Amino acid sequence: MRFRFLLAALPALMLGLAGEAHAHSKLKSSVPANGATVSEKFKEARLDFIEPVEAAMSHFELVTSEGKLVLRAEGAKACKAKICRFAVEPLEPGAYRIDYHIFSADGHVVEGKIRFTVKAGQ
Numbered sequence: 001m002r003f004r005f006l007l008a009a010l011p012a013l014m015l016g017l018a019g020e021a022h023a024h025s026k027l028k029s030s031v032p033a034n035g036a037t038v039s040e041k042f043k044e045a046r047l048d049f050i051e052p053v054e055a056a057m058s059h060f061e062l063v064t065s066e067g068k069l070v071l072r073a074e075g076a077k078a079c080k081a082k083i084c085r086f087a088v089e090p091l092e093p094g095a096y097r098i099d100y101h102i103f104s105a106d107g108h109v110v111e112g113k114i115r116f117t118v119k120a121g122q
């Protein structure tokens with residue numbers, strides 16, 4: 001699986017070195033947004049990208065502010081075209097981060113972090 005991934009990625013990576021004339025996918029918006037505070041009712045993360053992503057080669061990790069893994073969501077289940085969404089079990093109040101690892105349809109790896117806070121409900 002890993003090897004096949006590398007084989008598939010290689011030509012694209014080489015093209016990438018040749019120039020950046022094309023547009024690769026970037027995060028357009030997300031729920032929660034970076035820096036947002038959500039209630040304990042938060043139960044689905046959604047990431048919208050500007051270009052389609054390769055679902056099977058993308059994944060997401062939800063971690064606490066201390067870096068403890070809460071869940072890992074596979075793109076194969078989460079992503080369709082430009083939109084990725086995955087269910088989140090109820091979270092304790094605190095600070096969290098979603099690390100996204102996207103394989104853009106143009107062959108580039110795009111990674112980023114979304115930080116958010118869960119606040120105790122009223």
Ligand SMILES: [Cu+2]
Nearest residue numbers: 023024106108
């Ligand atoms: Cu690109």
